Amino acid sequence: MVEIRQLKTFINIVKLGNFSHAAQFSGYTQSTVTTHIQLLEKELNTLLFERFGQQITLTEDGQRLYDYAEKIIKLEDDAKNALNKSNIPSGPLIIGMPESLCVFRMTPILKEYSSLYPDVELKIKYGTSNDFRILLRKKVMDLALFLEPSINDSDLISTALWPESIVLVTSPAHELAKLDELDPKMLNDQTLVSVESDSNYRILLEKTLQRENIHLKTILEVGQIQAIKQLIMQNTGITLLPLISVANELESGELVLLPWKGPEIEVTAFLVHHKDRWVNHAMKAFIKLLQERLVNIRS
Known part of the structure; x- marks a missing residue:
């Protein structure tokens, strides 16, 4: 059978x-x-x-x-x-989100959602916006959180949630840590420890450097933010990450903020689903809870 x-x-x-x-x-x-x-x-x-x-x-x-x-x-x-005449959410719900948002912003709402709707089989998938575009279009993912400057895909429905600050940080022992201002030219021959190459904020930085004809010495691609932070604390180079993901290390002094004077690297968190995807009760409940908790998530 x-x-x-x-x-x-x-x-x-x-x-x-x-x-x-x-x-x-x-x-x-x-x-x-x-x-x-x-x-x-x-x-x-x-x-x-x-x-x-x-x-x-x-x-x-x-x-x-x-x-x-x-x-x-x-x-x-x-x-x-x-x-199903009941409005009680149930069944599978697959949501994609960047690691930085899941770990450092969304954990409380995911915990609350699971507590409110125990009949929903919630699955969270890490990745980049490009990964999620493919999975949303293949109808194997229900919702996704993107970190992008803007979204213009005609087949995707997106809602802007909050601006996400992206910062350059390094070890206090790094040569750039003593500067009062960091001009893009000063990144020439520096080592960048970064997330995947299709990360939107990494792409924005690389475009700035290309315009200035600046060449990084090395780019180390590391899949997890915690591993990136450990490498930077060992004075391996510099990194570019959402501020929320390095806030604790900046406060403790394990990392320092670089005084970037280049073009601002701006991205926004968007909630996205495919326009042809039927929004079921589980999706509606997540969207509603997210909207209700936006103030708490942003803080």
């Missing part, structure tokens, strides 16, 4: 491109994802994927199933929405 969860796993593999990404996104082990597909293939008596090393492609039967699977999952959602 074909199960809905097997079809959902199958759809996620197709949309995300491989078994490991589907497992990570769904919160399953890779062996569970593999088992789902094996059971599906056994039940349907066919192969769904061709495997070429690490690459997978849909077989002809796999493509046929995909078309049906999407319709089945949509019908399941429609049936739940039609039959």
